[in-house]
Amino acid sequence: GQQLNQSPQSMFIQEGEDVSMNCTSSSIFNTWLWYKQDPGEGPVLLIALYKAGELTSNGRLTAQFGITRKDSFLNISASIPSDVGIYFCAGQLSGTYKYIFGTGTRLKVLA
């Protein structure tokens, strides 16, 4: 199945540090979503982006929809232990209702 390239695959960071992750694709997307998934749970929506170039924040989280519509990044500022989890980007393929997920970034925060 189709997936988006997401990096980094995993990262360990110190509490208080900022985190950045991104997704890239060769396809154009209409919408980018960022989700967080805890073990054994379904993903929870963090941020939704609808326009190329759009920059949106949700608390300590900031995400941007790339100008080319083929990429997006997510930043987490001043990380805390509860930020631990797996973060997924998801892009809505142009002309469809379908969302394709990124490969995920596993975040571990060291207190």
Add this chain to the structure above:
Amino acid sequence: GAVVSQHPSWVICKSGTSVKIECRSLDFQATTMFWYRQFPKQSLMLMATSNEGSKATYEQGVEKDKFLINHASLTLSTLTVTSAHPEDSSFYICSARDAGGMGGYTFGSGTRLTVV
């Protein structure tokens, strides 16, 4: 906010039996729902798009006779894994679009299927 309820949260079944998983939108109507499959430490793979009142559309490589999808009402979609085998063991997650809120797709809490 929009809530999608998925049931059961886990199920163990014997090889050869069938298992039905339900996905309900609790406070909104969903003409379209999506079914994903997730293997351990991997991403979510779209299996099929469930359309209310019509046939589901399946992604390439997903057997429609194996994974039966029924979307009989605006709030309920079901996925039936027929003649389950151990390789069907996985985490199955549904999602539905919430037109309100942030507009993204709301996910159910997932169903962990183990076939023994």
